Amino acid sequence: MKDKTDVLQGTLALMVLKTLDVLGPLHGYGIARRIEQISGDLLSVNQGTLYPLLLKLEQEGSIASEWGASENNRKARFYSLTRAGRKQLHAETQGWQQTASIIDRFLTAKAGDFS
Amino acid sequence: MKSLRRFLRRAFALSRSREEDRLSREIEDHLGHQTAENIRSGMSPEEARRQAILKFGAIEATREAWRDQRSLPFFETLLSDTRLALRRLRNAPAFTFTAILTLALAIGATTAIFTLVYAVALKSLAVANPDQLLRLGKESRCCYWGGYSQAGEFSIVSYDLYKYLRDHTHGFSELAAFQAGGSGFGARRSGTSDPAHPYPGEFVSGNYFRMFGVNAYAGRLLVPSDDQPHSAPVAVMSYRLWQERYGSDPSVIGSIFDLNNKPVAIVGIAPPGFFGDKLRDASPDFFVPLNQAPYLEPANSLNEISTHWLDLIGRIQPGIRSQSVEASMRVALKQWLRSHWSEMTANERTEFDHQTLFLMPGGSGITSMRDQYNHWLEILMLVTALVLLIACANIANLLLVRAIQHRRQISLSMALGARPARLVRQTLTESLLLAISGGIAGLVVAFFSTHLILQFVFPRIPGLAAIPIDASPSLPVLLFAFGVSMLTGIGFGIVPAWLATRIDPIEALRGANRAIGDRATLPRQSLVVFQAALSLVLLSASGLLFAALHHLEHLDLGFDADRRTVVNIDAKLAGYQPDQLTRLYRRIRESLASVPGVAAVGIGDYSPMNGNNWSSAIAAEGRPAPGPNDNSFASVDRVTPGFLEAIGNPIVSGRSISERDTDSSPLAAVVNQAFAAQFFPHQNAIGRHFGIHGPGSEHEYEIVGIARNARYVTYGLDRPVAPFYFRPEAQHDRDPQTGFPEVDPTHYLHDIVITSQPGAHVSETQIRKALAKVDPNLPVIAVFSLSYQISSHFRQQRLIARLTSFFGLLSLALCCIGLYGVTAYNATQRTAEIGIRMALGADRAEILQLVFRGAVLLVGLGLLAGLPLAWASGSFLGKQLYGTDPHNLWVISIAVAALSLSAAIAALLPALRASSISPLDALRSE
Incomplete structure (x- = not known):
């Protein structure tokens, strides 16, 4: 169980960064919604776990946050990507793609490929 | 970088607890969005809210995770625990008060004792790099030791032996010598009319300060050229005395002071906090080169080759091991002893093989305390x-x-x-x-x-x-x-x-x-x-x-402490020469005896139980020479006529020290019962002889009286009284070789004992006045009762x-x-x-x-x-x-x-x- 959440934590951060990169400043609910839409039911995380992660990313300087008015005119906390966050996203995307392609090649390889 | 930034932010967040409601508002906002969404998809408002909360997950867990993330949970908990503990303790004031009081007493007592342990046993001298210092001797000996053998180890040396060890030991950058005991100096600024005031002082070798690596606070400190036989007399003053007595007057430096009535130039002030080479209750105020000892103290041991009175501390050269210095110094000791073979007694020659020395870490100085x-x-x-x-x-x-x-x-x-x-x-x-x-x-x-x-x-x-x-x-x-x-x-x-x-x-x-x-x-x-x-x-x-x-x-001390007053004097400090002493003491006794209420007056080198002790090996007539392991020591006091009477130490047979014992009459001694029993068992000791200069000197002293056993020395209180004898002040020992009178420091008597008549009171003022009549410059160091002296020992x-x-x-x-x-x-x-x-x-x-x-x-x-x-x-x-x-x-x-x-x-x-x-x-x- 614990291992799974650890993996999720790492990927979740990447998802948050990508979401903010694509959609621009968003509040917490918006981010959660977007991740849910894209990943479907595959990722059924508690929405609550998002908030400690947002705080961590903010402390690390990848994202920034400020109070603003949401669409229904409520006061909401909006998160946006910083320049450092964009760099991080870039680096982590590359890393992720590399890992994914290696794993992919590994998993699709047949016995004869290794001879 | 990232983690550092995070740490700083978290540490910063410790001080801001208001941030907490930021999360509450975000959660509320989140749930609001989700509820609205749910309602749009057709749920009832209650159901919509319920589902929203379910989807969000455990709110408290989120909150806790968020809090842990926000700041440093360890310190956060510590802070809140401390707040809680403080509140709890405030609510139980009686418990808190009792507990803190109990702890304060217990911790306070432990800390107080530790302060003393630290100061006495662990603290280093106020010198540069104390860890480079080595001192001679595993245990400290005071203050004089005679002869060419020392039991267990050579831990105290003569000036001659010091020079030999200094010049023949490899591995020291400096090896300094200083008095094992202390000296008092009667001091006053030249040209002023103040009477001389006694201050503690110390004779030190010229490289003493250089060895310790300390610098003068003002002026200069002693250098080796000050410590030559014909150097001009100079001294260094302590910072304390300079500041307290002379108000840090810069003109003190370079001025002339009379020490023991001899002019000496003050060349500088020692640094503040420097307390010499050992912890003691009154640190020296004057440091004087060893070679000035003959000038300032008529009876001194500077040139006596086999009188050991100096402690040694040396600074080791960097990179040299203390064992190799020790080995080199042991060789030097043996060479020196060998060169004095002809002067050694038979016992000392048999002991030659066992003579050795030890070097110990010297950063704490001489650790007599x-x-x-x-x-x-x-x-x-x-x-x-x-x-x-x-x-x-x-x-x-x-x-x-x-x-x-x-x-x-x-x-x-x-x-x-x-x-x-x-x-x-x-x-x-x-x-x-x-x-x-x-x-x-x-x-x-x-x-x-x-x-x-x-x-x-x-x-x-x-x-x-x-x-x-x-x-x-x-x-x-x-x-x-x-x-x-x-x-x-x-x-x-x-x-x-x-x-x-x-x-x-x-x-x-x-x-x-x-x-x-x-x-x-x-x-x-x-x-x-x-x-x-x-x-x-x-x-x-x-x-x-x-x-x-x-x-x-x-304890039965064997003498009477009531109605006895002790007056500490030191004629040396007023510059008296040995041949003037007998006359001085007679005048003092006469002057004090005329004070109303005084019943008896006597002067001795030391009064009973004042902590002093002189002793020597006894060669008794008719007894074989003692072997190296026989205990033939007896303690001795030098007294004027009337001393034993003033103390109330009764004579059991024969006579007391009297006016008949002059420098021209045969040497006489009164011994105690223990002395008679040990050296002349089963016989009448009166009229028998003994000597203190080794074999061959058995006829030096004639026993003229036997005094009852009394406690003069402060140690051995758990054992029977040890052998003790009294020598007349007026008589001088003769040098066994030359036959000339010897001058030894015991002739400078320290304690006047005054017995008052029953019911009479003799005041300190009367005593001081009577002494001033004899010599206004004679320093009276202290006046107290004999019973105070005894009780202060306990x-x-x-x-x-x-x-x-x-x-x-x-x-x-x-x-x-x-x-x-x-x-x-x-x-x-x-x-x-x-x-x-x-x-x-x-x-x-x-x-x-x-x-x-x-x-x-x-x-x-x-x-x-x-x-x-x-x-x-x-x-x-x-x-x-x-x-x-x-x-x-x-x-x-x-x-x-x-x-x-x-x-x-x-x-x-x-x-x-x-x-x-x-x-x-x-x-x-x-």
């Missing part, structure tokens, strides 16, 4: 440690009671999911907080008690330097106090903390009073047993010390006895409080049982017995455990008991009785209360 005080500091350190343990046990007991009171609260927290580790932390935070507050209060206690102890043991003589021990806490002392506080906090906090988590929440919440009660009883009872055992040890130790003190104070013993008994009583009180608490608590726990028993017909006496029995059992166990320890403590006290029985059954019985009686009272009170309860009330209590 350590040798002197180590054992009593050890005793006090152990005593205070025991008190600290007892105090810890008591506070642990109080905390246990509190833990029982808090058990409902704790079970509630546990039922709500608090982790046990967290609860242990909370309780520990509380006890550490108590311990640290106690430690801070303890530092104050320590400061004042160190001050008191210092004043008591080393009373400052006005005008002289105080002992360089600072009562205010230094860094090591602060660290020590902090360490002790933390240890005690953990020590008394860990058991209650552990027990607190061993609650079964369900049972505790159900309200059954016995859930934790039963489990906590065992540790609480063991604590009482432990306390009783330690108290017994402390009580019997203080009893033994008091018995020893009583023994000392009522000051140390009295202090230890008093401190130990104070701590003993304190521990007794703590133990009784502990016992009272346990008994009262048990009685309350058993209220219902008592009610049932009474309802079934038990009478009050039975109930009383029931409650009382438990307490008696605990104390009984404590006594059993404590008895062997108390027995052992007697052996540990050892020589501090001055030969009194270390396993004094009386003392141990009294300690047992005192403990039992106080414990009985402490247990009886709650037992009485329990037995007086009405059965109805008792039954209703649950």
Whole structure:
């Protein structure tokens, strides 16, 4: 169980960064919604776990946050990507793609490929 | 970089707790969005909200994760635990006050003793790189030693031997020599009319300051060229004297001072804080080159090749091992001894092979004070440690009671999911907080008690330097106090903390009073047993010390201390030459005898029990020469006619020292009974002869009288009086080779003893006036009664006895409080049982017995455990008991009785209360 959440934590951060990169400043609910839409039911995380992660990313300087008015005119906390966050996203995307392609090649390889 | 930024942000967040509602608002916002979304998809508003919350997950868990993320959870918890602990302690002021007071006393006492231990045993000299210093000798010897052999090791050297070792030892960058004893100088600024004032001084080699690596505060310090036979007389003054007596007057430097009436130029001021080469109660105020000794002190040992009076400290060259320096110095010693083969006695030649020397770390200087005080500091350190343990046990007991009171609260927290580790932390935070507050209060206690102890043991003589021990806490002392506080906090906090988590929440919440009660009883009872055992040890130790003190104070000293006044003088300080002394002393005696109320006057090198001692090996007529291991030593005093009479030391046969003993008459001596019995057994010693210059000198002295045994020296009080003899002041020893009169320092007598007539009072003013009539420049160093001199010798013993008994009583009180608490608590726990028993017909006496029995059992166990320890403590006290029985059954019985009686009272009170309860009330209590 614990291992799974650890993996999720790492990927979740990447998802948050990508979401903010694509959609621009968003509040917490918006981010959660977007991740849910894209990943479907595959990722059924508690929405609550998002908030400690947002705080961590903010402390690390990848994202920034400020109070603003949401669409229904409520006061909401909006998160946006910083320049450092964009760099991080870039680096982590590359890393992720590399890992994914290696794993992919590994998993699709047949016995004869290794001879 | 990223983690550093995060850490800083989190640390910063510690101070901002308002941030907390940011999350609440975000969550509220989030749930609002989700609810609206759900409503849009057709749910009822209640259902929509419910689903939103479900989807969000555990809000409290999120909050906690967020909080952990936001700042540093460890410190956050620490802060909140501290706040909680402070609140709890504020709510129990009586408990807090008692605990902190107990701790302050215990930690304060331990810290005070540690301050002394640190200063006396561990602290380095105020010099550069003390770790590079090596000193000669495993033990320090004072002040003179004659001959070419020393027992065990050569630890004190003559000037000639110093020069030889300095020039033939490899590996020292400097090797300095200085007086093993001290010198007093009568000092005054030249050209002023002030009388000379006595100040402590020291003869040191010219490289003394260079070896220590200290620099002058003003002017210059001594250099080797000052220490040549024909150098101009110079001296260095202490910073203290310069500042206190001369107001830091710069004109002192370069000016001429009269030391012992001889002009000496002051070339500079030693640095502040420099207290010389050893810790002592009055540090030297004048440092004078060794080669000025003949100029300033008529009777000195500078050029006596086999009189050893110098201590050595050297600075080792970098990269050289101390063993190789030691080896090189041993060779040099043997070479030197070999070169004096012809002057050695037969015994010294047989001892030649055993002569060796040792080099020890010298950073603490000459540790004579350590040798002197180590054992009593050890005793006090152990005593205070025991008190600290007892105090810890008591506070642990109080905390246990509190833990029982808090058990409902704790079970509630546990039922709500608090982790046990967290609860242990909370309780520990509380006890550490108590311990640290106690430690801070303890530092104050320590400061004042160190001050008191210092004043008591080393009373400052006005005008002289105080002992360089600072009562205010230094860094090591602060660290020590902090360490002790933390240890005690953990020590008394860990058991209650552990027990607190061993609650079964369900049972505790159900309200059954016995859930934790039963489990906590065992540790609480063991604590009482432990306390009783330690108290017994402390009580019997203080009893033994008091018995020893009583023994000392009522020792038959063999002379009369009443109506005797001692006047310290030093004619050397006024520049008297040896041939003027006899006349001076006669005039002093005549002048004092004419003072109304004076019955007798005598002058001696030292009065009984003033701490001084001279001794020499005796060659007795008609006895074979003593072998190297025979104890042939006898102590000696040099006295004027009338001294023995003034002291009240009766002559049992023959005559006393009288006016007949002049420099032209044969050398006479009065010996004590022990001397006669040892050297002339089974015969009449009167008319027999003995000598002090080794074999061949047996006919030097004729015994003219035998005095009753009396205690003149301050050691060996636990043994029979040792051989002692008295020499007339007016007679000089003859050099065995040349036959010329010898000048030795004992001719400068130090103590006038004045006996007043019964009922008469002779005032200090009268005495000073009578002395001023003889010579207004003669320094009178001090005037006090002989009984004061004797009792001040027991000051140390009295202090230890008093401190130990104070701590003993304190521990007794703590133990009784502990016992009272346990008994009262048990009685309350058993209220219902008592009610049932009474309802079934038990009478009050039975109930009383029931409650009382438990307490008696605990104390009984404590006594059993404590008895062997108390027995052992007697052996540990050892020589501090001055030969009194270390396993004094009386003392141990009294300690047992005192403990039992106080414990009985402490247990009886709650037992009485329990037995007086009405059965109805008792039954209703649950």
